[in-house]
Amino acid sequence: MLTVNAYAAPSASEALIPTTLERRDVGAHDVLIEIKYAGICHSDIHTVRGDWGPQSYPLAPGHEIAGIVTEIGPEVTRHKVGDRVGVGCMVNSCGECENCRKGEEQYCLKGMTGTYGAVDRDGTITQGGYSTHVVVAEDFVVRIPEGIALDAAAPLLCAGITTYSPLRHWGAAPGKRVAVVGLGGLGHMAVKLAHAMGAEVTVLSQSLKKMEDGLRLGADHYFATSDPVTFEELAGTFDLIINTVSAPIDISSYLQLLSLDGALVNVGAPAEPLPVNVFSLITGRRSFAGSAIGGIRETQEMLDFCAEHGLGAEIEVIPADKINDAYERVLASDVRYRFVIDTSTLG
Numbered sequence: 001m002l003t004v005n006a007y008a009a010p011s012a013s014e015a016l017i018p019t020t021l022e023r024r025d026v027g028a029h030d031v032l033i034e035i036k037y038a039g040i041c042h043s044d045i046h047t048v049r050g051d052w053g054p055q056s057y058p059l060a061p062g063h064e065i066a067g068i069v070t071e072i073g074p075e076v077t078r079h080k081v082g083d084r085v086g087v088g089c090m091v092n093s094c095g096e097c098e099n100c101r102k103g104e105e106q107y108c109l110k111g112m113t114g115t116y117g118a119v120d121r122d123g124t125i126t127q128g129g130y131s132t133h134v135v136v137a138e139d140f141v142v143r144i145p146e147g148i149a150l151d152a153a154a155p156l157l158c159a160g161i162t163t164y165s166p167l168r169h170w171g172a173a174p175g176k177r178v179a180v181v182g183l184g185g186l187g188h189m190a191v192k193l194a195h196a197m198g199a200e201v202t203v204l205s206q207s208l209k210k211m212e213d214g215l216r217l218g219a220d221h222y223f224a225t226s227d228p229v230t231f232e233e234l235a236g237t238f239d240l241i242i243n244t245v246s247a248p249i250d251i252s253s254y255l256q257l258l259s260l261d262g263a264l265v266n267v268g269a270p271a272e273p274l275p276v277n278v279f280s281l282i283t284g285r286r287s288f289a290g291s292a293i294g295g296i297r298e299t300q301e302m303l304d305f306c307a308e309h310g311l312g313a314e315i316e317v318i319p320a321d322k323i324n325d326a327y328e329r330v331l332a333s334d335v336r337y338r339f340v341i342d343t344s345t346l347g
């Protein structure tokens with residue numbers, strides 16, 4: 001066992017504090033990663049605060065991990081010491097079910113193992129990336145190409161793949177009109193990626209406050225959803241809408257913005273059910289769908305795509321003692337566009 005420094009929540013109602021965690025010994029197929037940067041995802045906050053169900057504490061969140069391999073198990077073939085690597089939202093899956101065999105481990109029929117707060121196959125509770133080191137099975141570790149700085153790469157492991165996967169699945173490409181709802185951590189990556197895929201990109205944001213940023217990140221158009229005229233003007237115009245907002249929105253009025261056969265894909269997850277007016281689906285053969293992160297193979301493809309197109313997340317790097325402040329700022333949507341913890345400040 002390796003004792004490592006970390007930042008963890010002692011309970012659902014307390015702020016995160018400096019602490020130590022035990023990492024398992026490096027097994028035959030494991031790699032030990034010295035974490036350099038860990039992104040702060042909105043899910044981290046929901047999870048540690050128990051919004052998505054009871055947790056086991058102390059809990060160190062963090063599933064946007066970028067670092068360097070410092071040790072490998074004797075049977076590891078995919079990575080070597082010194083490699084720049086990343087770990088995203090999952091660290092294990094059954095490897096045998098239909099979905100795992102397709103490389104869609106995130107949809108493992110037995111349930112993938114989350115990077116933190118999940119029961120690992122050895123019975124221990126996983127602990128995330130707000131930490132100096134992590135031990136992960138080599139199959140769940142991806143390579144970060146030289147072209148992307150490690151700090152800007154970290155958020156790609158969740159925000160990047162969560163938006164890349166549906167853009168690919170629903171065919172974002174030249175000639176396709178893609179709308180992105182919400183310009184936050186996920187939304188800003190959706191804009192960059194859809195633009196790099198050649199699609200015509202529109203941001204649908206509550207206000208025009210971030211319009212300049214949106215256009216700089218690659219959007220062709222920017223509309224305020226607080227203005228009812230937006231919904232009249234854009235009716236029937238999009239092939240694909242990626243909804244990154246996890247607060248409830250009026251899905252039916254967004255569905256009306258889709259063209260024939262268009263799809264609205266939720267990547268944000270509101271805790272409450274969303275009502276849908278079925279007429280807004282059947283009057284245009286439209287789909288309302290959801291998508292969760294991406295498989296390991298696709299996560300690697302996304303990182304390679306980002307390197308090829310010079311993409312990374314827009315980040316604000318913070319020391320560990322600013323994590324709790326950063327949480328408040330994330331909740332207030334006061335971040336452009338992702339906080340990344342410099343893990344060398346964990347002590």
Ligand SMILES: [Zn+2]
Nearest residue numbers: 041043158159
């Ligand atoms: Zn996340």
Ligand SMILES: [Zn+2]
Nearest residue numbers: 094097100108
């Ligand atoms: Zn499986």
